[in-house]
Amino acid sequence: MVVAAKKTSQVITHMAIAFVIAYALTGSVMFSGLAIIIEPVINVLLLPFHEKAWAAIRARARSERERYARLAAEKISQTAMHMAVAFAVIYCATGSLAFGGIAAILEPVCNVLLLPIHDRFWDRLEVRVAGHHGAA
Secondary structure: OHHHHHHHHHHHHHHHHHHHHHHHHHOOHHHHHHHHHHHHHHHHHHHHHHHHHHHHHHHOOOOHHHHHHHHHHHHHHHHHHHHHHHHHHHHHHHOOHHHHHHHHHHHHHHHHHHHHHHHHHHHHHHHHHHHHHHHO
């Protein structure tokens, strides 16, 4: 139960970050609400293609070191894809390269800073709930 609540909370946290950034840049509640739906949908549609391409690239690695280098490159590529989507969504809404660029930088930075705090909270809660059920 805690795992499902944590996953739901992660999605809500991602959406809240996207909403706040979109609202700060556009001043529109309506667009910000639309953006938090459009951006994840685009990412979900693109991610399988990205993963398939990188699986083929990783499969050609000849050593452990090369495999780790390709995995790091994949993660950088995935971050760039997310940044491009954030840029495109805000740029289409505002017509501003500057706002698109700000969103492309802020969204991943906020996710990197806030999600580990979120995950630590849920991990502690999970341990506490497991301990409580184990004592009963």
